[in-house]
Amino acid sequence: MADTNKTGAAAGAAPANGAADADVTCSPFLTGIRAVLGERTPGNMALWALTAVLLLALVKESVAPSWSVAWSHPNWGTVNVVPVLGIGVGMVAGFLGGMVGAFISLFSVPLYTLWLGLPVKVALGTNSLASAVIGLMAAMVHLSKKTPNMKIAFPMMATGFLGAGAGAYLSLGMTPEQLKMYFSVLVFGAAFWMLWRGIRPAPAKSGGFVATEKQGLLYAGGEWGGVPYRTNILFPAFGNFFIAAVTGIIGVGGGFLFTPMLHAAFGLPMMVAVGTGNFVKVANIGSQFIVRGVADTVIYQLAVFAMMGGYCGANFGRRLGCVVDTRYLRLLFGILLIFVGLQYMGIKLGLGSA
Numbered sequence: 001m002a003d004t005n006k007t008g009a010a011a012g013a014a015p016a017n018g019a020a021d022a023d024v025t026c027s028p029f030l031t032g033i034r035a036v037l038g039e040r041t042p043g044n045m046a047l048w049a050l051t052a053v054l055l056l057a058l059v060k061e062s063v064a065p066s067w068s069v070a071w072s073h074p075n076w077g078t079v080n081v082v083p084v085l086g087i088g089v090g091m092v093a094g095f096l097g098g099m100v101g102a103f104i105s106l107f108s109v110p111l112y113t114l115w116l117g118l119p120v121k122v123a124l125g126t127n128s129l130a131s132a133v134i135g136l137m138a139a140m141v142h143l144s145k146k147t148p149n150m151k152i153a154f155p156m157m158a159t160g161f162l163g164a165g166a167g168a169y170l171s172l173g174m175t176p177e178q179l180k181m182y183f184s185v186l187v188f189g190a191a192f193w194m195l196w197r198g199i200r201p202a203p204a205k206s207g208g209f210v211a212t213e214k215q216g217l218l219y220a221g222g223e224w225g226g227v228p229y230r231t232n233i234l235f236p237a238f239g240n241f242f243i244a245a246v247t248g249i250i251g252v253g254g255g256f257l258f259t260p261m262l263h264a265a266f267g268l269p270m271m272v273a274v275g276t277g278n279f280v281k282v283a284n285i286g287s288q289f290i291v292r293g294v295a296d297t298v299i300y301q302l303a304v305f306a307m308m309g310g311y312c313g314a315n316f317g318r319r320l321g322c323v324v325d326t327r328y329l330r331l332l333f334g335i336l337l338i339f340v341g342l343q344y345m346g347i348k349l350g351l352g353s354a
Contacts, residue, residue: 036316051091051312058087058309069301076176076297077119083301085116090130090309096336098317099329103190103337105131105252108306109183110340118299120176120183124251125297128168128289130306131253134314135285139278147275149268151220155237156258156276157283160244164284167248168291174249183250184344190256191337198330209267224269231266239265244284251288253281 038044061067061084072078089111097104105127112123142148171179211231212219221230240258247254255277262273292298321329 036319038319047312047315050308051316054087054091054309054312057084058091061085062088069299071122071299073119073296076121079118079122081116081118081299081302083299083305086126086130086302086305087309089116090306090311091313092309094134094310094313094315095317095320096313096333098314099321099324099333103256103333104134104310104314106187106190106337106340108310109251110187110344114340114343116302120179121172121292121295121297122299124171124179125289125292125295126299126303126306127251128285128292129298129300129303130310132282132286132289133307134310135253135278135282137311139275139282142275142278145275147224147271148279149220149222149272149276150279152231152233152236152262152266152268153276153279155233156240156280159237159241160254160280160284161287163241163244164248164254165287165291167245168251168288171249171251172291172295172297179250180344180346184341186250186252187337187341187344191334191341194330194334194337198327198334201327211265211267222272224272227269229267229269229272231268236262236266240280240284244287247284248288253285255281 037048061082065082065084067084068080068082070078070080089108093104093108093111096107108127108130109120109123112118112126113120118126139148210221210228213230214232218233219230220233221228223229236258239261240254243254243257243261247257258280259273259277262268262276263270268276289298
């Protein structure tokens with residue numbers, strides 16, 4: 001396969017008209033509101049309309065439910081859930097994750113369990129379907145921008161599919177208490193990372209490097225933004241196998257681990273690492289969905305509504321994240337995740353039943 005990413009896309013053009021004569025005296029609050037709402041384009045107005053319809057349905061079903069689904073398993077319990085409430089899970093998790101650019105599953109899984117009362121294995125299964133579909137949509141956007149290097153992505157997808165499937169299968173034999181403990185460890189890790197980066201922001205680095213000069217079938221590279229990169233395609237694949245196996249147990253895609261790995265260890269420019277990682281995440285989480293779906297831990301109706309809410313929430317969250325200082329967002333979410341982790345460990349904080 002030929003090298004990809006021969007030409008880098010520009011970081012982003014300045015807005016035409018209006019930017020120069022924007023109201024510089026506008027309060028930060030109004031600036032944030034304007035950023036979230038966006039401009040009056042047909043696509044944006046369609047997003048507003050969809051969000052309004054979903055919110056109305058969410059409020060109506062929260063006050064007077066008209067449709068519920070019963071799920072039961074001889075070993076894992078029974079639950080009745082209102083599928084439309086998945087809109088709330090998706091919107092909140094998508095909005096929060098969209099603001100910081102990651103960790104959506106760390107918000108959605110606790111919402112499924114603490115708010116809707118789902119058993120943890122059902123929460124992980126339902127989340128895997130919603131995450132796989134949303135991840136696929138994000139991957140296609142990156143493909144249209146020609147950011148992924150598919151020669152690197154395909155081996156990682158293959159090993160990730162195997163590793164994540166194995167991890168998900170192992171999780172089915174674990175107790176809910178074990179899964180909550182492992183998930184809490186991940187949540188605490190993400191929380192302390194956010195707090196650390198909020199206090200000590202990392203220097204902005206987006207370039208890549210040439211990890212090897214070798215050519216041939218087992219090597220891939222290219223250029224992005226004028227920066228060349230090249231690496232062996234097997235090493236990232238091996239790394240992702242172990243990442244996928246571990247994250248498969250706790251029901252997340254692992255992008256927060258393998259994307260920095262691609263950038264820091266194998267030289268991919270950050271934009272290429274993110275684009276490539278989106279396809280890898282789809283394989284990782286898709287494999288989990290297959291295993292958990294066969295084990296009957298997916299409430300499909302709930303996942304569909306969570307997808308729709310997540311799509312809207314992530315769009316608005318990304319917009320707000322562009323105008324709010326990321327240091328403050330990381331500090332806020334770091335504290336929030338600590339509370340979630342403590343709740344999952346059984347320390348009651350009034351957030352719901354763990």
